[in-house]
Amino acid sequence: MARPDTHRLRLTLALLAVAVLAGGLLTWRAARSGPAGVTPTGAAPPLRLYVNPGTTTPQIPLWAAVRAGRLESVFAVQSQLWKTTDHLQGLLLAGAGDAWIGHIDGFARARQRGAPVVLLAVTGWRKxxxxxxxxxxxxxxxxxxxxxxxxxxxxxxxxxxxxxxxxxxxxxxxxxxxxxxxxxxxxxxxxxxxxxxxxxxxxxxxxxxxxxxxxxxxxxxxxxxGGAARLPIAGLAVHARLVQADPERVEALLQAVLAAGAEMAADPEHAAEVLPPEFAEFVPREVVRQSLARDVILAHAARDVAAEIESYLRIVTPELFADGAGLDPAFLWAGTAPR
Structure with missing residues (x-):
């Protein structure tokens, strides 16, 4: 039986570890003109987005929206890496950033602890x-x-x-x-x-x-x-400040992500190509492509799959439902500013 290439695997694992530990800044502009990271006067406002390269499929709809120019008049995306799930929790609780891509149970826990996080879309279903x-x-x-x-x-x-x-x-x-x-x-x-x-x-x-x-x-x-072979594991959340200040722009962001996700679902062979090229240093595009054989590119508005979200959270975060408690209704984006 062939022996695995120990050196190659260790290199790959090291890169995955870097994806968790790195804290460098990656900047993308939806308009794709002018200096990277700069939002020209009169252009769309910046969206400070925290992501992790190891969260692969859940990011595809958003980056597909960026590549297709769907966000040109909505937001100029500036992405920064979160390092670990604990790091992300700290960012959420501090209200650092404008948007985050991560695990929904982490978003729900942070919301219960007072974080200004509103779940916009579910984009990760099989993991x-x-x-x-x-x-x-x-x-x-x-x-x-x-x-x-x-x-x-x-x-x-x-x-x-x-x-x-x-x-x-x-x-x-x-x-x-x-x-x-x-x-x-x-x-x-x-x-x-x-x-x-x-x-x-x-x-x-x-x-x-x-x-x-x-x-x-x-x-x-x-x-x-029973039901579909999927669970609402990961997604896109935004800061409550954005929801309150500019709900129309937040809804435009959601619709762009949903439309781009549908396009990528119809063309999964090229889905890995929409991820920022810097991410390939952490998770090679071929790994992303092969993982899609077991995964699914699917973006749903959180409000449209609320029952699935609650069922999943009752499994992985039962403490949120202790003593008859339920999810804060404002945790899921409803299409207008939460009351």
Whole structure:
């Protein structure tokens, strides 16, 4: 059996780590004229957008809107990297930036803690997979009375498994790892199975010939719960200040993202090309392209999938619903300034 290229994998993992740890400034202008990062007099106002290159598919609709010029009269996008999910939480709580692309459970937690965050769109729906090099593994039930490594710490994937397979999950010992640590264990044969997110799933499939996807977690959710094989995992949120000051411009941003997302869904082969070229230093475009074989480019207004969002958050953030509590109605953009 062919041995994986250890040096190449370590390089790829190092780049993924840089995507998490980097804090450099990336500037894009929707109008694509004049000096980068400068909004000329009379042009669209800047939109300070926090993103992470490792969040691949959820970014495609917005960057497709930028590339197509759909935001020329709406916003000039200036993007800066968030480093870790904890870093993003801090930014949200401080109200730093105008918009953010990240995990919806993180947005909801921050909103409960007083952050001025309003969820505009859901753009990330399929992320988690059980992978294994053991041909005897056919599903999650095979891990009863066994340990199942997963990454990263606090992954919503564990909560999803507990929701759809409560008896099985109760018999599994979930073993948390940092992504790079677990990837190296799989490479070295010290771990034969893992519960991982994209784009790490695709990276590992490229490097470990015997590795295969056993279960896509969103498919398992649909089999057990019914409905579409998707979960509202990630999306685009904006600062409440924007919603209050210029709701028409916020709605224009949403409509541009929805339209661009629909265009990319019809042409997924070229979807990776709309991401900023700087992002390829962290996650190669070929990884993005291959991950789309298991993913879906889909942008929905948060208000149109409110029931799915609540169902998902009840699984991964049950504390938000303790004692009969519910989501703040103003958390989802309704098309007019929240009351």
């Amino acid at each position: 988690f997979a059980l992978v294994s090099t053991d041909p005897a593994i056919t599903g999650l039930d095979d891990f009863r009375q066994r340990s199942l490594p997963y990454a990263p710490f606090g992954s919503p994937a564990v909560d999803i498994v507990r929701a759809i397979l409560p008896e099985t999950a109760a018999a599994i010992t979930f073993d948390p790892h940092e992504p790079r640590q677990l990837a190296l264990k799989v490479l070295q044969g010290k771990a034969h199975s893992a519960l991982l997110p994209e784009p790490l799933v695709t990276t590992m499939l490229q490097q470990v010939p015997a590795l295969r996807v056993v279960v896509q977690l969103e498919d398992e959710y649909a089999r057990r719960r």
